[in-house]
Amino acid sequence: MTAAEHVNDSVVGTHDAVAITLTDKAANKINRLITEEGNPGLKLRVFVTGGGCSGFQYGFSFDEAVNDDDTEIRHNGAVLLVDPLSYQYLVGSKVDYIEGLEGSRFIVENPLATTTCGCGMSFSI
Numbered sequence: 310m311t312a313a314e315h316v317n318d319s320v321v322g323t324h325d326a327v328a329i330t331l332t333d334k335a336a337n338k339i340n341r342l343i344t345e346e347g348n349p350g351l352k353l354r355v356f357v358t359g360g361g362c363s364g365f366q367y368g369f370s371f372d373e374a375v376n377d378d379d380t381e382i383r384h385n386g387a388v389l390l391v392d393p394l395s396y397q398y399l400v401g402s403k404v405d406y407i408e409g410l411e412g413s414r415f416i417v418e419n420p421l422a423t424t425t426c427g428c429g430m431s432f433s434i
Contacts, residue, residue, distance in 0.1 A: 328400045329355075329382055329391060335406040335415060336387035343387075348373070352381075352388040355404055355417065357395040365398060367417045 331339075335353075343351045354372045357365050372390060375381065380396055382389040389404060402419040 330403045331384040332405040336385035338406040339387035354390040357398040
C-alpha cells in the first residue's frame, strides 16, 4: 500500500497504513474551529509528552507548519498532524471530540494505554 492510498476514508501521508483515525465528530469540530479562526492553513496537531498522573499525557494544538517527518491524517477535509516520536505511542488510536458534563474536548482512545487517569488526558504503556 502506498502512502497516498485511501483507507477507511482517511489518508496517511508518511506511514504505510492507517494506524491513527480521526472520527467524523473530531473532523467536523476541527473544520468549525478553523473556519472560526479564519485561517484555512491550520491543522490539528496531537502529541504525547512526559508527565501527567499516569506518566504520559496527550496534547493538542493548532499548527500551520507541517514538518517533513510528520504524519498527516486527513478525514472529511480536516488534517491531523502527528510527529514521529508521538506516533509510536498513538498507533491504533482514535482521535474523537466529545461534549458532556465534563466539558467539550478532543480525546484519544488509545489501545496501547495500560492505564489512564480519570480525565483521560494522561496514560501509561
